[in-house]
Amino acid sequence: MAVRPILIIPDARLRAIAEPVEEINDEITTLVKDMFDTMYAAPGIGLAAPQVGVLKRVVVIDLAKEDESPDPIVMINPEVIEFGDETVVTEEGCLSIPDLYYEVERPADIKVRYMDQDGKVVERKASDRLAICMQHEIDHLDGVLYIDYLSRLKRDRVIKKFDKAAKRATAN
Ligand code: K1U
Ligand code: ZN
Numbered sequence: 001m002a003v004r005p006i007l008i009i010p011d012a013r014l015r016a017i018a019e020p021v022e023e024i025n026d027e028i029t030t031l032v033k034d035m036f037d038t039m040y041a042a043p044g045i046g047l048a049a050p051q052v053g054v055l056k057r058v059v060v061i062d063l064a065k066e067d068e069s070p071d072p073i074v075m076i077n078p079e080v081i082e083f084g085d086e087t088v089v090t091e092e093g094c095l096s097i098p099d100l101y102y103e104v105e106r107p108a109d110i111k112v113r114y115m116d117q118d119g120k121v122v123e124r125k126a127s128d129r130l131a132i133c134m135q136h137e138i139d140h141l142d143g144v145l146y147i148d149y150l151s152r153l154k155r156d157r158v159i160k161k162f163d164k165a166a167k168r169a170t171a172n
Contacts, residue, residue: 084109
């Protein structure tokens with residue numbers, strides 16, 4: 001079991017564009033395993049590789065509740081290939097912006113294409129929490145955070161709070 005540290009804003013790696021995975025080798029297999037360990041330990045329902053400082057297009061998700069059996073999803077080089085017309089407003093959180101939750105509006109239904117851990121190309125439709133979580137995680141691969149969808153006032157307030165905390169941490 002290897003739990004990796006989760007990066008917190010304003011770490012610049014959370015704003016970088018992650019590179020596509022060219023080959024599913026041992027490095028990627030270990031990364032996926034560590035990402036699940038890290039996500040379950042947090043706990044969270046999703047995690048993108050840049051959140052553990054690896055700028056590769058890898059996402060893990062598990063929406064199963066504590067009393068349900070695990071339902072792990074691995075998405076390598078994921079893309080949203082269709083957005084539905086309807087939108088929903090749901091509360092989101094982010095392990096890289098801890099202890100805050102805000103409502104965000106996103107497309108309710110999407111179709112995604114990705115490679116699974118065996119390198120098989122998967123196309124699937126998603127709705128409800130899965131669609132929201134997939135969009136949140138795929139955004140991470142492009143350096144986009146859910147706070148980017150808030151009003152400028154709310155977003156700037158969040159950024160300021162974490163900038164201050166980071167400055168305090170480096171001063172000590
Ligand atoms: O990517 C991340 O930072 C993980 C994030 C995923 C996410 C949450 C909500 C909406 C969209 C995407 C989290 O997992 S935050 C923690 C969380 O939501 C949660 C934690 C424990 C139980 C249930 C939910
Ligand atoms: Zn996040």
